[in-house]
């Protein structure tokens with residue numbers, strides 16, 4: 001699209017040895033596509049927004065890669081970047097404490113939490129943006145995740161700009177128990193306030209999107225988009241099959257299946273997301289202008305009625321005036 005992956009390419013050039021031969025072949029020089037099993041050259045895949053050129057399989061992306069792909073260059077300003085997760089329940093499991101897990105994940109992922117929020121422009125149109133990072137504990141929704149989303153929503157209301165969420169998640173973050181589940185109600189309540197302010201929420205569901213995120217804010221959007229073949233659901237298909245003891249239909253929980261059943265409004269391939277977003281933002285902007293004009297017209301009409309009313313109420317007073325004038329003439 002715009003070659004932005006060049007900046008973030010994992011490919012590191014290999015120093016040639018004395019004879020000018022490569023000493024080794026980097027592991028990530030070639031990638032096997034899970035969609036068609038073809039071997040793809042990493043650089044070519046990155047240049048193609050990590051979409052397989054053979055079968056259009058959409059590989060997963062990190063949050064910052066998505067932001068770079070979607071927004072105008074240099075326009076992204078991050079919000080709430082220093083809110084840090086805590087361990088309110090003193091949770092620990094076989095692999096140690098939740099704090100320890102967070103610390104390791106932060107070091108490995110280079111992020112402090114599973115969601116990145118901020119504002120940016122897309123083709124010059126401003127929007128608030130909240131993007132999940134699946135590499136951070138499966139982008140599970142804990143209290144910081146919810147708080148960052150709510151703060152971004154409130155900032156969108158304050159600035160009068162739309163909100164876009166790009167979602168991928170394994171669901172609620174079990175390490176935070178009820179604090180995590182509370183985020184479902186908290187985020188949806190914030191989105192209700194956004195709707196009441198007449199501002200749209202555009203949601204993009206990417207692979208995989210499950211659990212409390214699908215069951216809350218991600219699917220209560222004005223427009224729900226999904227990447228091709230993204231898996232979206234609440235519980236996974238195997239759990240549903242085991243629980244209901246029924247065979248699930250083919251393609252169950254794919255974006256295409258959800259589109260057919262009315263859970264998703266649009267399937268948008270990665271290279272089209274920027275254009276589609278700009279187009280939706282233009283539609284909503286126009287709708288707001290039309291609504292503002294209609295409201296101004298209604299106000300003017302109401303004002304006009306006041307004039308009529310006051311004219312009528314003034315009429316008896318004017319009549320004697322005219323009569324007086326008449327008399328004077």
Ligand SMILES: [Zn+2]
Pocket residue numbers: 033034035036037038052053054055056057
């Ligand atoms: Zn492929």
